[in-house]
Amino acid sequence: MKAHLTRRYIFSASHRLHADSLTDQQNRAVYGKCNNPHGHGHNYALEVTVSGQVNPTTGMVCNLVDLDEAVRREVLDRFDHVNLNLSPEFVSEVPTTENLSEVIYDLLKQNFKAAHLEKIRLEETAMNSFEYDGN
Amino acid sequence: MVYLTRKCEFSASHYYHNPSFSEEENQRIFGKCANLNGHGHNYTLEVTVKGEVDPTTGFVVDLKDLKDILNREIIDALDHRHLNKEVPEFADQIPTTENLAIAIWQRLESKLNIATLHRVRVYELPDLFVDFYGEP
Numbered sequence A: 001m002k003a004h005l006t007r008r009y010i011f012s013a014s015h016r017l018h019a020d021s022l023t024d025q026q027n028r029a030v031y032g033k034c035n036n037p038h039g040h041g042h043n044y045a046l047e048v049t050v051s052g053q054v055n056p057t058t059g060m061v062c063n064l065v066d067l068d069e070a071v072r073r074e075v076l077d078r079f080d081h082v083n084l085n086l087s088p089e090f091v092s093e094v095p096t097t098e099n100l101s102e103v104i105y106d107l108l109k110q111n112f113k114a115a116h117l118e119k120i121r122l123e124e125t126a127m128n129s130f131e132y133d134g135n
Numbered sequence B: 001m002v003y004l005t006r007k008c009e010f011s012a013s014h015y016y017h018n019p020s021f022s023e024e025e026n027q028r029i030f031g032k033c034a035n036l037n038g039h040g041h042n043y044t045l046e047v048t049v050k051g052e053v054d055p056t057t058g059f060v061v062d063l064k065d066l067k068d069i070l071n072r073e074i075i076d077a078l079d080h081r082h083l084n085k086e087v088p089e090f091a092d093q094i095p096t097t098e099n100l101a102i103a104i105w106q107r108l109e110s111k112l113n114i115a116t117l118h119r120v121r122v123y124e125l126p127d128l129f130v131d132f133y134g135e136p
Helices: A024-035 A066-079 A097-111 B023-034 B063-078 B097-112
Strands: A003-015 A040-053 A116-125 A128-132 B002-016 B041-050 B118-126 B128-132
Touching: A003 A066, A003 B041, A003 B097, A040 A097, A040 B023, A066 A097, A097 A116, A097 A128, B002 B063, B041 B128, B063 B097, B097 B118, B097 B128
Parallel strands: none
Antiparallel strands: A003 A040, A003 B128, A040 A116, A116 A128, B002 B041, B041 B118, B118 B128
16 A cells, blocks of 8 residues: 655745846845845745555554654755855755755655655745645 | 545554564664553544535535544544554554554545545644555
């Protein structure tokens, strides 16, 4: 039997949305207050969904300890309480939550092999969220 | 096609222990969930059914009928129970959230003659849930 398992994690980070290829005026027009020069922060909520056959001896799709460890190592240690604009992942990309979703999906896809990564869902605030499944 | 989801809650206790493992293996794999004295959760169950909207009632399903089936088949069987000791499915399998979602699907599928079951979602905690779609 195939089941989907979802685990939720919280991290906090700051960012400023600013594209170097746009003028200051264009940046203000596109990003609004997200372009304010000193940045701002969010409490992000990340939901990681994995899937697989339920192992008949353990009753598990994968061991949560392994999933927690991978998310801690690849995502939380990297992005919790940092300025995303200064992270190597965003040297040449704007740290929108769309781009952050893709980065997190790719990091987990490459480094977590105990179950199939179905998708990630990232809430920037309680009012907006983004999903990415690799497509 | 419209999807309708009904939410309900139940509270139950369980432990994770495979008698074919050594005590050391049970501890290593299941951690504190392996404590044979058990522990409990407030589970939240979301059952999603799908179907065409009936043109005369405007319903996918009569919610009262769905609620009655959920109460009779799931809540009465699981609420304030010890899953390992009182629920037959877990006499020989471990009551993980994965297996619980599958057991709830199987109980509902045979009794839910008023709509097509689409998804069973079981929250063990607000930050941990399992979805089962009836996939083999």
